[in-house]
Amino acid sequence: MSFKPEPAPGDAQAPHTGVLLCNLGTPDEPTPSAVRRYLAEFLSDPRVVEIPPLVWKPILYGAILPTRPSKSAEKYRKIWMPEGSPLAFWTARQAVMLRGYLGERGHRVTVRHAMRYGNPSMASMLDELKAQGCTRVLVVPLYPQYAGSTTGSVFDAVGAWARQVRHVPEFHFINRFHDDPGYIRALARQVSNYWMSHGRPNKLIMSFHGVPERSIKLGDPYQAQCLETARLLAERLALKSDDFEVCFQSRFGKAKWLEPYTDQTLQRLAQQGVGRVDVVCPGFVCDCLETLEEIAIEGKETFLHAGGQEFHYIPCLNDNAAWMVALSELVQERL
Numbered sequence: 001m002s003f004k005p006e007p008a009p010g011d012a013q014a015p016h017t018g019v020l021l022c023n024l025g026t027p028d029e030p031t032p033s034a035v036r037r038y039l040a041e042f043l044s045d046p047r048v049v050e051i052p053p054l055v056w057k058p059i060l061y062g063a064i065l066p067t068r069p070s071k072s073a074e075k076y077r078k079i080w081m082p083e084g085s086p087l088a089f090w091t092a093r094q095a096v097m098l099r100g101y102l103g104e105r106g107h108r109v110t111v112r113h114a115m116r117y118g119n120p121s122m123a124s125m126l127d128e129l130k131a132q133g134c135t136r137v138l139v140v141p142l143y144p145q146y147a148g149s150t151t152g153s154v155f156d157a158v159g160a161w162a163r164q165v166r167h168v169p170e171f172h173f174i175n176r177f178h179d180d181p182g183y184i185r186a187l188a189r190q191v192s193n194y195w196m197s198h199g200r201p202n203k204l205i206m207s208f209h210g211v212p213e214r215s216i217k218l219g220d221p222y223q224a225q226c227l228e229t230a231r232l233l234a235e236r237l238a239l240k241s242d243d244f245e246v247c248f249q250s251r252f253g254k255a256k257w258l259e260p261y262t263d264q265t266l267q268r269l270a271q272q273g274v275g276r277v278d279v280v281c282p283g284f285v286c287d288c289l290e291t292l293e294e295i296a297i298e299g300k301e302t303f304l305h306a307g308g309q310e311f312h313y314i315p316c317l318n319d320n321a322a323w324m325v326a327l328s329e330l331v332q333e334r335l
């Protein structure tokens with residue numbers, strides 16, 4: 001004798017969908033050796049450094065990997081949380097929260113998160129979704145603005161995994177959400193809530209991660225999407241054109257990157273006598289090294305040393321409730 005189980009919500013015939021939130025990745029520990037392992041993988045990706053390997057590999061192994069890891073590890077140590085790297089913590093938390101937001105809907109959905117470089121790897125999480133019986137997978141790069149070096153590279157990793165699988169699931173991809181009304185609303189909430197408790201600045205700086213200028217000339221839509229996010233956020237906050245400035249941070253290497261650079265902008269504003277700036281980083285949905293160390297610590301020093309009076313860093317969306325609603329809507333539209 002056997003019992004037939006009650007039909008599962010969403011019914012057993014419905015396809016089982018996996019949702020994979022993907023972020024950049026981060027070292028496992030704030031130590032030179034862990035940072036070296038991470039940077040070696042990250043900076044060997046031809047999407048990230050578009051220099052012919054015969055030219056780039058000697059620079060990477062001869063100049064960068066012997067020196068940068070210990071300097072970067074020191075920076076990571078300043079922002080490390082008891083739970084680990086902030087980027088890993090917030091990415092994992094968003095996946096857990098998204099599960100809760102989707103759970104009540106009765107779809108057969110399994111949510112996981114993965115990192116493009118480091119752990120948990122994309123291949124291991126795609127293996128797991130497949131083992132769980134997912135026949136469809138929605139890949140969600142946690143980058144609002146599309147860049148070949150970030151979003152494009154996530155799709156490469158999915159392709160590389162699929163190459164060694166016989167029965168490939170039905171893949172769906174989110175390409176960008178830089179102008180999504182829910183995302184813009186969440187950003188505006190995050191900023192206006194901050195201003196409700198801390199007052200308003202003389203200038204709001206919207207700082208996005210940079211990319212080499214050359215990648216834009218070759219057709220990357222990243223810069224245009226950053227500027228559109230900034231325009232929509234300013235509109236939603238009812239800012240006038242001289243209430244805010246857009247700039248680009250985290251330059252890497254010798255080439256020209258997108259301008260204006262964030263550090264030079266902070267210096268100039270301080271010298272022009274702008275007393276208080278607030279910085280928000282709309283291109284990052286999770287706080288990380290580039291926001292907590294480069295902006296909240298180094299950027300603050302730059303501004304104050306150049307004569308600025310007050311510097312505020314407005315945290316990323318992280319577990320902001322309006323953002324979780326926006327993310328769950330982005331996903332639900334594609335279930």
Ligand SMILES: C=CC1=C(C)c2cc3[nH]c(cc4nc(cc5[nH]c(cc1n2)c(C)c5CCC(=O)O)C(CCC(=O)O)=C4C)c(C)c3C=C
Nearest residue numbers: 024025026027048072087147149150209252283288289290
């Ligand atoms: C938000 C989108 C990002 C784009 C676009 C991007 C492009 C890009 N980055 C590098 C080099 C480095 N980035 C590093 C850290 C880092 N970058 C992003 C996001 C984007 N990068 C994040 C979220 C992080 C933080 C990771 C963390 O652990 O918190 C680093 C490593 C740190 C260091 O040693 O400085 C490098 C290097 C390039 C070359 C590039 C585009 C071509």
Ligand SMILES: [Fe+2]
Nearest residue numbers: 024209250290
């Ligand atoms: Fe980066």
Ligand SMILES: [Fe+2]
Nearest residue numbers: 250289290294
């Ligand atoms: Fe940086």
